[in-house]
Amino acid sequence: MAVMLVSVLVAGCGAAGAGGKQLTLGYLEWDENVANSNLIKVILEDDFGYDQVQLKLDGVQPIFQGLSDGELDAFMDAWMPNHKTYMKKIQGKAELSKKPWYLGQTKYGIAVPDYMSDVKSIADLNSSGAASITGIEPGAVLMHRIENVVIPEYHLHLDLVEGSTPAMLEELNRAYHAKEPFVFLAWSPHWMNEEYDFHYLKDPKNAMGELDEPNKLHSVFREGLADDDPVAYALINAMRLTEKQVGTLELSIRRAQSPEEGARDWLKNHRDVVRPWIEAAKRAEG
Numbered sequence: 001m002a003v004m005l006v007s008v009l010v011a012g013c014g015a016a017g018a019g020g021k022q023l024t025l026g027y028l029e030w031d032e033n034v035a036n037s038n039l040i041k042v043i044l045e046d047d048f049g050y051d052q053v054q055l056k057l058d059g060v061q062p063i064f065q066g067l068s069d070g071e072l073d074a075f076m077d078a079w080m081p082n083h084k085t086y087m088k089k090i091q092g093k094a095e096l097s098k099k100p101w102y103l104g105q106t107k108y109g110i111a112v113p114d115y116m117s118d119v120k121s122i123a124d125l126n127s128s129g130a131a132s133i134t135g136i137e138p139g140a141v142l143m144h145r146i147e148n149v150v151i152p153e154y155h156l157h158l159d160l161v162e163g164s165t166p167a168m169l170e171e172l173n174r175a176y177h178a179k180e181p182f183v184f185l186a187w188s189p190h191w192m193n194e195e196y197d198f199h200y201l202k203d204p205k206n207a208m209g210e211l212d213e214p215n216k217l218h219s220v221f222r223e224g225l226a227d228d229d230p231v232a233y234a235l236i237n238a239m240r241l242t243e244k245q246v247g248t249l250e251l252s253i254r255r256a257q258s259p260e261e262g263a264r265d266w267l268k269n270h271r272d273v274v275r276p277w278i279e280a281a282k283r284a285e286g
Contacts, residue, residue: 024054025234026063026072028137029165032189032217033077036101038102038259039274040076040236042267047278048285055147060086060139067222068093074225074236079215082108083222087220087249092232099108102193102217102241104189107200108142109212110150114197115179124152128207130158130179134171136185138162142211143185146173153207172196189246191254234284238277245273 027037041053045257056072060083066072066088078087078096087096108131112119119128133156135143147160165279168184169192175182176196186192186200203212219236226233241249248270265275 008012015245018191018259021048021050021229021232022052022054023050023073023229024056024071026058026066026075027074027283028060028063028077029057030136031165031191031250031253032102032246034259035253035263036076036239038253038263039249039266040232040239042260043235043274043278044232048235048281059137060141062139063244064090064202064220067220070222070224072222073229073232074086074219074221074271076219076236076239078218078220079106079108079141080218082215084140091168093223095223097119097219099237099240100218101236101239101241101242102189102239102243102246104246106215106217107186107188107193107212108215109186109200109203110146110183110207111181111198111200112160112181112183113176114199116159116181119201121204121206122150122156122207123145124201125154125183126157128183132159132161132183134168134182134184135163136165136168140185142208145208145211149209150203150207153205189243191247191250194247219281232282237279238280240277240285241273245270 004262024042025037027033041055044050044053058066058068063072063075064086067075080096087094110122111246112128116128119125133146134145137143143162150156151158151160172182172184172192186198218241221233221236247265249263252266253259256262256265
């Protein structure tokens with residue numbers, strides 16, 4: 001199950017506090033975003049003496065709006081081009097990271113466990129034995145596309161169930177071990193690709209358009225963060241992680257008592273991975 005975080009929104013993003021600087025990161029309850037947000041939080045607090053890095057859990061649309069309003073300093077899980085509509089709405093009020101932080105190739109789409117071997121395409125779903133497609137947060141772009149285009153295009157009789165990523169993963173785990181028919185949204189990078197044997201369904205009608213094509217994972221910064229907090233800006237801009245590194249970080253967080261503890265445990269054996277990021281932030285520190 002994905003790890004839930006207790007999050008608080010504080011006023012004065014990026015402002016100096018009594019013990020040092022503060023930063024507010026928006027995040028989605030997607031495991032790669034939980035992972036990289038906690039990793040950056042730990043580095044800023046432990047290596048750069050930040051008083052506190054707050055993590056604010058929200059949906060996709062509110063996070064982009066928070067960046068536009070200046071209530072959030074950064075968000076580190078923009079899937080491009082899937083999130084291009086959100087970026088367009090806040091053009092001029094937010095900035096995309098110079099390069100993607102994820103070095104692997106993403107996957108995103110509708111999937112079924114491998115024991116449903118006869119189901120290879122979205123067109124096969126009506127005869128799959130499943131009554132629903134178990135989705136994630138309603139603000140996810142693919143959720144809108146499935147409801148408004150994919151289901152009508154394929155004349156599917158399955159209902160799309162909105163929820164959260166942790167709820168979907170819990171239901172996947174239950175159905176998988178019971179070998180029940182189960183249709184869900186899957187993506188990579190994510191530890192589910194290592195934990196379960198499943199396959200992404202073909203889309204012969206191309207109803208999902210570009211949404212199931214490989215994306216680039218970027219960070220997004222509020223306007224002015226580079227000047228207000230060059231250290232955090234440089235650190236996040238320098239972040240680079242491979243598929244294996246994301247997977248081991250996620251698993252470390254799942255096994256720990258808290259996301260921060262999991263991030264610190266991972267850092268003990270991966271200081272070489274983050275060293276270039278820290279060096280970039282130190283250069284910005286002056």
